[in-house]
Amino acid sequence: MKLNEISLALLENFALCDHCLGRQFALLGYGFTNQERGYSIKLLLLLEGNRLILNDSYELGTELIKLVALNGLSESAYKVLKSLGQDLERTPTKCYICNGVFEYVDELANKVVEKISQYEYKTFLLGIKIPPEVEEREDELRAQFDIKWSESIKNEFSREIGKKVTEITGKTVQHVKSDVIAIINVFTKQITVKASPIFISGHYKKLVRGIPQHRWVCNKCVGIGCADCGWTGKKYSESIEELITGEIKRMFEGTDAKLHSAGREDVDVRVLGSGRPFIVEVKNPKKRNMDLESLKTEINKGAKDKIEIFNLGFSLKERVQAMKEKKQTKIYRGLVEFENPVSDEQLLEIEKALENKIIYQQSPSRFSRQRSPKNRKKYLYGIEFKRLNPNLVEMLVRCQGGLYIKELVDGDDGKTTPSLAELINTSAKCIELDIMDISMEVA
Ligand SMILES: [Zn+2]
Ligand SMILES: [Zn+2]
Structure with missing residues (x-):
């Protein structure tokens, strides 16, 4: 089947918006949007309908124009029909695949920008959520008409919204290790944003005995709080992890911070000399840029000679495991x-x-x-x-x-x-x- 025949057959069976028609031919041509592809196909069919009418194939031509009118190219199609003395009832049809949600691309992009602007970021990634029946409808349609040049609807949404977000913010899409990720449900318009974790490496010295490396839950109440632990739920009032991560979590405005370290020492053992290497993982941080020198000063001031940290630097997730495994x-x-x-x-x-x-x-x-x-x-x-x-x-x-x-x-x-x-x-x-x-x- 030729492309115009497939398109005609598609529109005879399903109402399709420009995006959803054009997407069936997404891999054909280069540098066009699917909307442009869909619009162009409909325009061609309209012109063909008009040609048929002028060529004495009146009925065939009107049918074609009516079809186009019902699928979005309405204004021009209605005018052509009117000039022939036909008044077609204007019944708005919704796209069979997307139900018209492509209209909300701008609105969704603006919402994404508003949400991610709470975070410091240079790169972003969009994830698209779609009800499974939408993709099923499209899969069946493709199978029925043997369409082999399409792309997924999620791809198109993420690219189109991404373009708008870049236009507004100047920030770029990055597929691996982007600073923020926005998950968009295009049908419910729900958007959730999460920032990738940040990793800060350094060394700590433990200058006094009696501090565990990690939070140590009270043996008696198992963390609920009892008279023995002064209602803290902890056997020791503080840990190295808390002393280091408290300030980091606050400064980076993260939801949580975790201490990874190269081994651990007993509660009663000090760590002196060159100190112990560690990496702090800050989850969902709103800030990503930080003067680590002043962060270090703040932490050391807060730790009041119990611990001392130094050699702070930005690190990577891969280095956590490598640090733990190194002999x-x-x-x-x-x-x-x-x-x-x-x-x-x-x-x-x-x-x-x-x-x-x-x-x-x-x-x-x-x-x-x-x-x-x-x-x-x-x-x-x-x-x-x-x-x-x-x-x-x-x-x-x-x-x-x-x-x-x-x-x-x-x-x-x-x-x-x-x-x-x-x-x-x-x-x-x-x-x-x-x-x-x-x-x-x-x-
Ligand atoms: Zn559609
Ligand atoms: Zn207790």
């Missing part, structure tokens, strides 16, 4: 108390025995028994002691990240081997621990 080398400083006095020879013996050794560890007993026990092997590169008194020594340990240091000292009833306690056959306890350096191992 680390750590340096710890700890205080070890032995049950009996230890000699310098014994300390030297341990230093030699543990140099470049693999430490075998089962899951520490202090962890919840519900956790399934795991065995791990971690390298200890070196350990050095400094005596403080007959049974108290300071140690520096350089090892692979993930080695349990408290268990390396006390042996955890044989679950960690070798251990300090095991090597000199006296019980030992790690009474203080700090992380002095975390460096990423080069893969």
Whole structure:
């Protein structure tokens, strides 16, 4: 079938607006809108109808013009009919596929602009929602007339609304990683806007003991609030996550902020030296541009010497997983108390025995028994002691990240081997621990 024959057959069976007729031929021609395609086809049919009438095919010609009149090209078609002495009843028809919603493209675009203007953004993306029966109607029509050059109605809506939004705002559509996404239900005119998350990387030092990394729910009330936790629902009044993310969430005007970090330390362990790498994810932020220097100053001021953050920078979602998976080398400083006095020879013996050794560890007993026990092997590169008194020594340990240091000292009833306690056959306890350096191992 020729294109004009298909078009005629389509219009004989269905009322179609210019958009929905033109969309059936969307892949033909270049640089036109579907509306222009649909309009041009109808115009051609009108001219053909007029030609037929003047060529003595009066009936055929009038039928054609009436058809066009019912499908939108009404003013011109009615005038032609009138000049022939025919007064066609003007019954407005609604488009079989879209029910006329393409008329609302401008209105929808203005609404989108109004909604996304609450956000800072350079790029946007539009998502279109359409009732499934609309697409089904169009699919059936295409199958019936064997149409192979069309595009989806969602495509057309998102492109046409997108063009208007760009015209008004000067911002561009970006399909991957756009700053904001607007989901438009073109039939109900509902629009929801969401901003892509922002990622801020940095390092934190934990300068005092007794702060968990993440919010720690009260064991007694499981977060509801009880007398024991002062009705906070928390075992510890604050966490590193809260100290860092509170201000970030406020400044970026996000709905939530989450701390991702390269490992975690026990509540009673400080993190000093070069600090621990982290990335904060801010969800649905209204602001995207920020002076990170002053943000850092604000956070450090608010944290009042409990933590200190530095090296802030903008990051990416992909870097979160990469940061978590990277192997680390750590340096710890700890205080070890032995049950009996230890000699310098014994300390030297341990230093030699543990140099470049693999430490075998089962899951520490202090962890919840519900956790399934795991065995791990971690390298200890070196350990050095400094005596403080007959049974108290300071140690520096350089090892692979993930080695349990408290268990390396006390042996955890044989679950960690070798251990300090095991090597000199006296019980030992790690009474203080700090992380002095975390460096990423080069893969
Ligand atoms: Zn339509
Ligand atoms: Zn409680």
